[in-house]
Amino acid sequence: MLKNIDALVSRIIKAIKNNEKIIIYADVDYDGITSAVILYKWLINFTNNVFIKHVERSVGHGSEYIVDKVEDDTDLYIAVDSSSNDVEPLKMLVDKGIDCLVIDHHTVDVYNPYCILVNPQQPECKYPNKNASGGLLVFKVCQVLDDYMDTSFTLELSDLPGFALMADMMSMMEMENRYYAKLSLKGLRHEGLKLLFESMNSDLKTLTSTDFLYGASPAVTAATRADNMKLAIDFLMSDTISSDTKKYVKELIKLNENRKIVQSEALEAMKTGLCESDKVIIVFDPTLGRGINGLVAQEISKKYSRPAIVLGFGDDKDTYSGSFRGLDDFSMLELLSRCENTTYAAGHDGAGGVGVLVTHLELLRQELNSKLRDFVPDNTIYYDLEFNANDVDERLINHLTEFYRYSGNNFKPGTFLIKDLFISDKKLMGKANNTVKIDCGKLQLMKFKTGEEYYEKVPVFTEIEALGSLNVNIWTQYRPKKKVIKTCQLFIEDYKEVNQTK
Incomplete structure (x- = not known):
């Protein structure tokens, strides 16, 4: 039901059979990189005459920034996760004798006669999932290529589209998107991503969307934000464990930590303006x-x-x-x-x-x-359920985590009100002193991206109610004796003292 899918696939097959030079243009975010990697990994089964090209994030989005880097001997140019509206840049390529294909999911504002376009947003496209990402659409193209070629190479790539969907904040109320999110989190086979998750203390057996959206995803995009697209692409191309894969993971984590510092400093500097x-x-x-x-x-x-x-x-x-x-x-x-x-x-x-x-x-x-004169900002925090602190244990948290496992846009992780909490101690943590830990018996309250001002206001030896998301923190203690320690946590959004107004 994807409009133009057969014409686009037929043109790719023609390029394979004639050993034509194929250029894949990767956009600068996680979805764009994943789209290019999926297509490249499928094509490399048939041809070595295929290459990924990109520009850095600071340069910009779209084909207009890459056309001067496309060699004249190129036969087929494929833009993924961008370029639906790039009429003039694609005309420049067509005028040089280069055929153009676009696989995209962004809004289509103009008719583009210089490419074969697969995009569910275009007029008369009957594909029902209008919330597909670039990575999912490229995967669909590869599935059709498998049908034409009587192969099954997409099976080896089925764990990648779900992460592209989550990273690009596509709707998780769309059942197809939820299906691919499940394939990513429960069927993860990409060894590089496995190593990155483990390095960020995520349990591969119970991976959730939150693990990805607040862990692996920002780590990979930290490379693009630092104008190091090559690192992000090399990492996603690394689906086996090697010394290079381990090096990429360390570099991504380092860049992500630096990104957090820069972001925090920028927010602090903006407060007064x-x-x-x-x-x-x-x-x-x-x-x-x-x-x-x-x-x-x-x-x-x-x-x-x-x-x-x-x-x-x-x-x-x-x-x-x-x-x-x-x-x-x-x-x-x-x-x-x-x-x-x-x-x-x-x-x-x-x-x-x-x-x-x-x-x-x-x-x-x-x-x-x-x-927006009639728009009234609403800072109300809404929650799904409320629990007494004594009822919160590992079993309950695991049950809730499974229910909200495939969360994201339009289906957000659960927020819970926890009552009967008594603060016995508090601690300011982190290299930048931007995390506050609040001890409330068997439940620890954690507040991230904050500072000393918040820490000072937290009352000790006081009964409170708190809103946030529940989590089980698992870590291994090696001294004096190795053992696995599990701690029930509430990542708090807000709290109030009992019998007092906020």
Whole structure:
């Protein structure tokens, strides 16, 4: 039911049979890299004349940034997870005699006559899953290639699409997406990812979406945010354990730790410059770079319960460009696309990129305030269930974890209210003193991405109620005697003292 799927697959098969030179263009995020790796790994079974090309995140998204790096002897150019609307760049390639294919899932705004397009968002495409990611669509293409070639190579790649779906925050209410998320988490065979999960203290037997979204995914994308796309690609190509694989994992973890520090420092520096009365918080900080501004926008949006835009310098002196993050209340992408004072808006409903003329920045602020004049930010924290602290044990947490195992966009991990907690002690932890541990008997409360100010306000020898997600922390103690220690934890979002207002 994917429009143009047979024409696209037939063109790939023709390239294989004629030993044509194939270039795969990988976009700069986890979904884009996974898309390119899946297609490359399938094609390499038939041809060695296939290559992955990319540009760094700081350069930009889309085929316009790679066309000058595509050699003239290329026969077939395949853009994955991008380029549906890249009419002019693909025309340039076609004019040089290079055929173009696009496998994408982003919004289709224009008709592109210079490629064969597989994208469920395009008009007249009957594919029911409009929440597919680039990685899933490339996998579907490879499944059809298997059908044509009477092979089954996609079976070896079936653990990759689910991670691409989760990383790109596609809806986990879509049953096809949940199925592939299950294949990733329960059927993981990629040895590099296994090693990365284990290095980040995740249990391979009970992997959850949360393990991926707050562990492996940001570690891989930390490389792209540091303009080291090659490291991310090399890692995802490493599906066997080797000295190189171990080296890649160490480098990814190191880059991710550095990313956390840079992100934390940026948020701290911005505290005094934010205009909290705006309906959309807009920040200009050219020091962050395109690799970090989206993460900072996400943190600002979460903290102040409203959309956020973080901008830096654009491609020329007259423009600013950056990232936006929205809320579930409405499509931020659609809103920005309708604004007169944006030069472009692209991506997904809740996350993407945006550009604005330097002279129109204040006009954009005013326009957004006008369009959202009836929008009231809501910082209410909603929870699913409540428990007494004495009822929380490993068995209960494991049961809840399994229920919420395949969580993500539109199906978020469970949030729980825990009552009858008594604080006996507290501790400030972490290299940057940004984690607070609160002892409440057999349940430990953990607050991340915080600091001394939060720590000082936590009352000791006080009864509280707390909201958050439940987790079992498992670690091995080697001295004086080796043993496995399990601790029940609540990752808290907020708390209040009993019989007192918040």
